[in-house]
Amino acid sequence: MASFKDVIGHNRIIEYIQTVTIQDRVSHAYILSGEKGSGKKLLAGLFATVLVCEKGGAEPCNVCHSCRQAESGAHPDIFYVKGEKPGVLGVEDIRKQINDTIRIKPYQSRWKVYIVDGAEKMTVQAQNALLKTMEEPPEYAVILLLTENYELLLPTITSRCVMLKLRHLRDTLIRKYLMEVMEVPDYKADLCTAFAQGNLGRAILLANSERFHELREEAIRLLKQFPDMTMEEMIAALKQIREYKLEIEDYLDIIMVWYRDVLLYKATKEIDQVVFREQIKYIREQARKSSYEGIEEILNALERAKARLKANVNFELVMELLFLTMKEN
Structure with a gap:
């Protein structure tokens, strides 16, 4: 009880x-x-x-x-x-x-x-x-x-x-609960905690969600390949993302965490606070190629994309504009 x-x-x-x-x-x-x-x-x-x-x-x-x-x-x-x-x-x-x-x-x-x-x-x-x-x-x-x-x-x-x-919980409390009570691996606990944004209930749902794991793997695959993608490959990627239209906010949040990792690593050269530590090779390379202003512009573009999608702006148009901003920066 x-x-x-x-x-x-x-x-x-x-x-x-x-x-x-x-x-x-x-x-x-x-x-x-x-x-x-x-x-x-x-x-x-x-x-x-x-x-x-x-x-x-x-x-x-x-x-x-x-x-x-x-x-x-x-x-x-x-x-x-x-x-x-x-x-x-x-x-x-x-x-x-x-x-x-x-x-x-x-x-x-x-x-x-x-x-x-x-x-x-x-x-x-x-x-x-x-x-x-x-x-x-x-x-x-x-x-x-x-x-x-x-x-x-x-x-x-x-x-x-x-x-x-009810206020947001500290990340340390959420991470501790996921690892000690739910026995979630540390890398998965870090990602779920980052996405939960202080909400334990959401962290638990994400930790138990196979669909979220699928979203994560697909987003990482895209982000690792994105810097070298041709326009044709970008168009193909956009078509693939339509499969995740109902979970697009989570998908964009994963991309946002990636670029926050890039920004954090560029500023500190440390990996302790990086969520996608297992992808540090790609995070490091992205940080080397991108400017602070460029990373900030991508993060702002992600926020704009989420707001536009909530306002029912055309899905393909929103994602195309986002991809162009990511490619330019």
Whole structure:
């Protein structure tokens, strides 16, 4: 069974939850804000469990009947609010699952906890319906709003909530977890950590993804050959990349890490912080041929390409412009 000791990082939030629980200063509404994979669901579940735990204290005991029910998702006083339609939480979802039940006292615990995952998906009408409940909540009610973008919530909602923002984790913590807990090889842990950008959930997904390994190998093959490619070979490479169109952001991120390695090696001549250390021969040669300005231009072009693709600019045009910039620099 899970406990706060199982959470990697987020010590500030854990200390806050434990403090308000022990000191009986629990608020009626919280926003847990962080990107996908940051640990919102785990923290919310632990918060709910410690509130209903029969023994009380700063950690769920994981022994009592309530803790076992919470672990199995069957606790009668913990509610997971879901939308009937995918991608949206409508006004009827909020009314039926929160408003119509919140006045009924807890079945067996002191607290009645509602966990709303993807709270940013609530329509304006749904948020206004929830607001009516939040204005005068029952003394036993706790509402946990989990969101990747709290700015999509109405100010009248956020002003009534305690904001708990999940920050990015340090790379050292993520790398340690991948290597010690998941037993990922160091070279793979370095790459997944670099891509995760402080998000442990994403690092775990990447470490378990065979598709990501395939993307990595294909991108490296391209980058090693790219300096000597003819125009015809570049056009052929562009056609090959279409196969990875759905994962193009990850593909471009791999290329970005490569050029950051080139920039780092050019500046320091050291390989300790280079992610693609096993390709140091090619990294060193690229660093020798490219100027600082040229590498920076490629990195900027990669950012522009990602932004244009998100804006649905023509895929082939975006990639052609990127390849030309890479070739020129």
